Amino acid sequence: MQRTNFGDMACSIARTLDVIGEPWSPLILRDVFAGMTRFEQMQADLGISRKVLTERLNHLVGHGILERQPYDRRPRYEYVLTERGAELVQLLMLMTAWGDRWLAGEAGPPVLYRHHACGEISRPELRCAHCGDPMSARDIDLLPGPGAPK
Structure with missing residues (x-):
């Protein structure tokens, strides 16, 4: 196949x-x-x-x-x-955040992220590249881009 x-x-x-x-x-x-x-x-x-x-x-x-x-x-x-690979890891970090929230269970997340800049344990979060506000699927509209089929 x-x-x-x-x-x-x-x-x-x-x-x-x-x-x-x-x-x-x-x-x-x-x-x-x-x-x-x-x-x-x-x-x-x-x-x-x-x-x-x-x-x-x-x-x-x-x-x-x-x-x-x-x-x-x-x-x-x-x-x-x-x-390219390092940018894909960012995608995996967001997948991890979802898995930690919805699938980790009582034991909690298997891995923690310490941010180099501040030294604190944090979690990845999607933010708007223009205003810096958190961004979720409910906060956006999908519009055709220049590569959309005509």
């Missing part, structure tokens, strides 16, 4: 899902962000097959989300976030 190519759709959500829409990719990005940059570390943490991890890493490297950097002469590589 052939997979739908979401990357060809005139929708930024669909295009993003084409890059990270299967379940392993966000978890791989989470691990790299958390400092697990080597193949063996990720495989052990995720319990993922070598074949699937190799495919996902190649996909993320091919889309400019991760970059391979050699760390010995064999060659072996570690994976680091590119600028």
Whole structure:
């Protein structure tokens, strides 16, 4: 069965899902962000097959989300976030905030975020880039953009 190519759709959500829409990719990005940059570390943490991890890493490297950097002469590589990848981590942080609110249960969130600038434990929050006010789905209108189909 052939997979739908979401990357060809005139929708930024669909295009993003084409890059990270299967379940392993966000978890791989989470691990790299958390400092697990080597193949063996990720495989052990995720319990993922070598074949699937190799495919996902190649996909993320091919889309400019991760970059391979050699760390010995064999060659072996570690994976680091590119600028694109670091921005995707921001999306994952918002997903985490939702999961912490609605799914963490009695135990509470499994991870806390300490903000470098103030040193306080905080949570990610979506804000308007113009006025700085909090922004939610109930606070916006959807309008056709320049890339909308005609």
